[in-house]
Amino acid sequence: MIRHFSQITRAAGVFSLGAAFLVGTPVLRAQAAPELEFHSGSAGGSFLPYAQAASQVITESGVASVEAVESGGSNANLAAIEESDTVLATVFLGSANAAANGTGAFDGTPTMNTRALFPMYMTSFQIAARVDAGIGAFMDLDGRRVGAGPAGGPAENYLTALAEVVGISPVIVNASSAEHVDQMVAGEIEALWQGASVPVPAIVASAEQTDAIVFGLTDDEIEAMLDLFPFMAPTEVAPGVYPGQSDPIHSVAAWNFVMTSSEMSDELAYQITSAVLSRDDLEEVLPLLALTRAENAVSNRIIQFHPGAIRYYEEVGVALP
Incomplete structure (x- = not known):
């Protein structure tokens, strides 16, 4: 669409099957890992490969089964976070700032439920x-x-x-x-x-x-x-x-940050943050993940951190702003 400025894999859900067949006893099933969508950006940008790599890391940890999906980018991702507690998303801090203050694309409708998990890289x-x-x-x-x-x-x-x-x-x-x-x-x-x-x-x-x-x-x-x-x-x-x-x-x-809903459980948010930031080989998974380190979390002064993420940063001695 052209306009003039002046017009201003879904990773299959993996179920852990617990406890064995014993005569006279039922089969006990461990709780399935939650299934999450990781909203990113369009093909050809950096958000999509980042989300794919981070989804792989989280899924491999067993914390959740995560599928990276294409999206319209930060603004669309922020809207998706407001609607669901099963969404992770890549978000540019500039878009998050507009969303939190109800300006720009979010004029008059500030977001309320968005919370930060961990840093990505600088745009x-x-x-x-x-x-x-x-x-x-x-x-x-x-x-x-x-x-x-x-x-x-x-x-x-x-x-x-x-x-x-x-x-x-x-x-x-x-x-x-x-x-x-x-x-x-x-x-x-x-x-x-x-x-x-x-x-x-x-x-x-x-x-x-x-x-x-x-x-x-x-x-x-x-x-x-x-x-x-x-x-x-x-x-x-x-x-x-x-x-x-x-x-x-x-x-x-x-900076860009991975964000989610305030409605996500504290435990799951903690486990996701830990699963990503405790890996010492992120850059080998994808060079884009090189700056995804706990110490870079201090770059976010725009969006509140999720309580589950805060727990992780306290454990590793990172003082958030």
Whole structure:
């Protein structure tokens, strides 16, 4: 869908069968591991592979049987958490901030039941642009067709907010990350604004599959973003991270967390948090999990932690904010 800015495996449930056949005695069945859905994001982004890897870790622990599912991203995930206590979800702290305060996509309807479990990684925002479009800076996006992820998602919200502050009007194109790459290759969009763990997969794919440059924001644009979104921080992408990148890229970034409902039992929330954070080989499961460590939980000052998660952090000596 294109609109102008100015219009502003389900892992099968595994049942443990307990106690044996004895003459005259019934067969006793141990309680089945709960079945949960791990809501993530669209194909081509970082949320989906993260959720798949974390689901594997949790399922292997025997705590629960978890299925990773595609979704519309953070905003859709927050809505799903409010509706069910059997949902885990990847959530960008910026979206969580809007949800908690009833602003942006959650205008007038703040979420009440969302609770944090454990940290994921930082989302860093970069821009890829086709060389033949003559785009080399954020200001050059004025009037250009720019891919910005799912409609109403965080990437679109931050792009449009910064564009308004600096006085430009990109033409927003909404699609999944994978679809945006195809659009870049076909010339249907001229640039792509994306946020994910560095290197941003869709930015890499765009740079590899078409003649494109990758860049970030100026100091003034970064300052404007920090004023708009205090939960963000300045960040730098080292040279060589993206194809053809010879200089550092400066931009903004913020953390993502796995969240769930306050209605999930304290014991299950504790077991899930422990199952993930007590693993010492997470990066071997998937490099995206490298920053999923207990000490990084202090980066969340937006959403209350689940009491079950708090219990785990107290046990390992992490003082939450």
